[in-house]
Amino acid sequence: MTSVANVNGKACSRDSEWWTTAGKAECSPYCRSNRLTQIDEPYRATGDRSPFLLPLQQGRVIVGAAPITRRRIVPVPLTxxxxxxxxxxxxxxxxxxxSDENFAPLEAAYSEVIDERIRDFKARGLIEDLYEYEPFAKRFARIHDQIKVDDKDLRRELSWGLDIMHAKLPATFEFFFxxxxxxxxxxxxxxxxxxxxxxxxxxxxxxxxxxxxxxxxxxxxxxxxxxxxxxxxxxxxxxxxxxxxxxxxxxxxxxxxxxxxxxxxxxxxxxxxxxxxxxxxxxxxxxxxxxxxxxxxxxxxxxxxxxxxxxxxxxxxxxxxxxxxxxxxxxxxxxxxxxxxxxxxxxxxxxxxxxxxxxxxxxxxxxxxx
The missing domain is CATH 2.60.120.620 (q2cbj1_9rhob like domain)
Structure with a gap:
């Protein structure tokens, strides 16, 4: 599969090193400099201290991802x-x-969990819009907004199971170390x-x-x-x-x-x-x-x-x-x-x-x- 991510609103194919926007192709400086880096297929992480990471589903482009900054930080004890x-x-x-690299696998894993939950809510007719083009940190908020304020049970269901001991994600366990x-x-x-x-x-x-x-x-x-x-x-x-x-x-x-x-x-x-x-x-x-x-x-x-x-x-x-x-x-x-x-x-x-x-x-x- 050709991996596709997005930088500044333009879909970028890593295989071809070209951006495609409304049928018009132009060279991608991000691909050339290899700043768009695979984290955990099929996901892409954001960089430049952005708080967002977005899932890239098979055959679908999720817009909003930016190139990750490969910023190595040497562990330092307190003075x-x-x-x-x-x-x-x-x-x-x-x-x-x-660094962003420390967060990327964790955010990728939660992106997948949340995407599955949102699609389940949509299939059940509980929400109208998937907001799949929203960044990670905003998407969950947009979904939450679609649920009535007084429907506390449904709002709880949206968030239930995301905590560490319930989700039990491998990326979380690795983060501890x-x-x-x-x-x-x-x-x-x-x-x-x-x-x-x-x-x-x-x-x-x-x-x-x-x-x-x-x-x-x-x-x-x-x-x-x-x-x-x-x-x-x-x-x-x-x-x-x-x-x-x-x-x-x-x-x-x-x-x-x-x-x-x-x-x-x-x-x-x-x-x-x-x-x-x-x-x-x-x-x-x-x-x-x-x-x-x-x-x-x-x-x-x-x-x-x-x-x-x-x-x-x-x-x-x-x-x-x-x-x-x-x-x-x-x-x-x-x-x-x-x-x-x-x-x-x-x-x-x-x-x-x-x-x-x-x-x-x-x-x-x-x-x-x-």
Whole structure:
């Protein structure tokens, strides 16, 4: 099959090194410079720090993809100054840690899942337009807009199963082992790194009317664990897959908090309003590729997403191997060990099996401490 992608609105055949637009062919400088690079057939990824990746289905052109920038980033540990800032403030933004190449397989896999779901909705008469020519981060928002605001069950169905433990995509599992991610994590956790079972991918869709789906209130991550985790140092790494600011749902944090505040279950697990710290919140404006490191005691929440695209983000938590996770019925996973490299749990099949067993065991179990 001739692979076709798109740059700046023009369909480009990689085999022929020609662009074809409305029957008119012209030479493609992108093909000549080999900047249009295969990531995971039949997909193409975008570059130049664009947040979008689009599926290329067999025999169909999906418009909107741009050439990926082959930007190699050498894994870099945190400096002592950065480590000190993390412990003093309870958070630190690691700038430019990840490249487009790190995200490409993950986005490609989710593109396929979402495309299948959208086509199922169309076949069932639930939506009218596939929006197949919209970029990845915008397409899901356009589909969401076609569902009535009061049809909460259908909106939930659209998003259901996309989280890490339900989708169980190979690309997600591979992402966990990214050196550009684990190297700065090691600066906080040490060389024996375990991935907590509290791990999520979230498509934070734009606000509709007065409703912001999936909005999380002020909370501390330690508050959504069982008490057993209070002896563990747990590092939250929040990873935006798109550029984020106050308009598109970036996180805001309250620095300097070092102890657990009392939470309540009402309104979602949240800090009791009268216990909220007086410190001024800080908006964590971030670019795709940045990492937000947070202590488990740092209060945070997401701004309302008032943009026209989905704020895709990943939420991972790391801790020293062998320490309690606070989520005992779900599987932790050893990602790195310099003391015992053979202990690393790098089997995708095992990861899937343990999640399937853990989800079954965890049915009906209260996972938060409140």
């Amino acid at each position: 002592q100054q950065q480590i000190d800032q993390y412990y003093n403030d309870g958070y630190f933004i690691v700038r430019g840690a990840l 990214t050196p550009n991610l684990l190297t700065p994590v090691e600066s906080i956790i040490g060389p024996e790194i375990m991935l907590s079972p509290i791990q999520h991918i979230r498509p934070y869709v734009p606000v509709t009317g007065d409703s912001q789906p999936m909005q999380v209130p002020w909370h501390q991550d330690q508050g959504v664990t069982k008490e057993e985790a209070d002896v563990s140092e747990i590092l939250t790494v929040w990873i935006p897959m798109v550029d984020v600011d106050e308009n598109s749902g970036c996180l805001e944090v309250i620095p300097g908090q070092t102890n657990l505040l009392e939470h309540q279950a009402e309104g979602g697990t949240m800090i009791k309003p009268h216990l909220m710290p007086d410190a001024k919140p800080v908006n964590c404006v971030m670019s795709r590729g940045d990492l937000l490191f947070m202590s488990a005691y740092t209060p945070h929440r997401g701004h309302t997403n008032r943009s026209d695209y989905v704020r895709w983000s990943m939420d991972l938590r790391f801790q020293k191997t062998g320490t309690p996770t606070g989520r005992p019925v779900h599987p932790e996973f050893i990602l790195q060990s310099k003391a015992d490299p053979d202990s690393v749990q790098d089997s995708y099949v095992e990861w899937c099996e343990r999640w399937e067993a853990g989800l079954e065991t965890g049915k009906g179990v209260r996972h938060h401490r409140v």
